[in-house]
Amino acid sequence: MKKTLLLLLMATIMVFSYAIDDRIPRPIAHLKNIQPYNVDYQQDLVLLRNQNFIWIYSIFNPWSPRLEAVFTSSALIEDLNLLGDNQLYVCSEEPSNTISSVDTLSYPGKIFFTNPVIGNKIAREGSLLYVADRLRGIDIIDIGKGGMRELKSTFSEKWGIRDLLAEYPYIYALNDFGLVTIDISDLQFPISLGVNYEIADATVLAKNGNIIWIGAGKKLLAINAADMKHPRLINLMNLSNEIQDLEIYNDRLFVALGQGGVKIYGIKNPLKIEDLNTLYPAMAVYDIALGNDLIFLALGKDGWMIYEYR
Secondary structure, three states, X not given: OHHHHHHHHHHHHHHHOOOOOOOOEEEEEEEOOOOOOEEEEEOOEEEEEOOOEEEEEEOOOOOOOEEXXXXXXXXXXXXXXEEOOOEEEEEEOOOOOOXXXXXXXXXXXXXXXXXXXXXXXXXXXXXXXXXXXXXXXXXXXXXXXXOOOEEEEEEOOOOOXXXXXXXXXXXXXXXXXXXXXXXXOOOOOOEEEEEEOOOOOOOEEEEEOOEEEEEEOOEEEEEEOOOOOOOXXXXXXXXXXXOOEEEEEOOEEEEEOEOOOEEEEEOOOOOOOEEXXXXXXXXXXXXXXXEOOEEEEEOHHHOEEEEEEO
């Protein structure tokens, strides 16, 4: 009897030692007619791209996404951002880059105005555009409603930017050495607040409260940035595959892992990461975006997929 009770107690402990995801991800659409390696969800539109093409879809019916526009770029596309519902900013390293609309009778054709900008990474908050160039630094540009561009300043103290996000009055950026936090409360005179150079080969970041999550090869790192001048490493996890992208929604961290699919972690307590779920679409996942209880996956030559997650 005692042995039976002991076994039941051990089984109960084992069950509750694993986190349970109260949401069920299920695939609802797989489109194979394009080859995107990056995906973004902005202004209720899905923006997909590879090195030279951009596809824009509306998802009023996510089971049957509608193609709204296609563009081709004469230079390598590094990043993009959508202002309002029609101003498309396309980031490349070529100053003379041209972006052309691809006309086809297969879609109704919504009108977008394309704006080339020079750089490798782009972020936006309101009317402020942050364009990072690996050699020059970060340009802070006031774009108003899309019809103007006023350069406020260029932050060139820390260059080699690989990824960045903006939450005014701060910018969080990864450069060749690690994490940099920048105070932009005075747009004309941004200043570096602190750095954390414990990080090697970091390529992507996401933020949840005071915690910055960073992907560096197969390593997932949690950095506490509550003290802007002294960001510090508080957790580190080794994953099975190299991290391609990170996205956060409702204290859940979504990690694109190439051939390893997508891992979903509970990060409410960053010191104790919970393994909630894994998506295995049977293809490599190169990028991920989230929106309205939907997960969007860029699968390269295998097209792209939409999962419902509720």
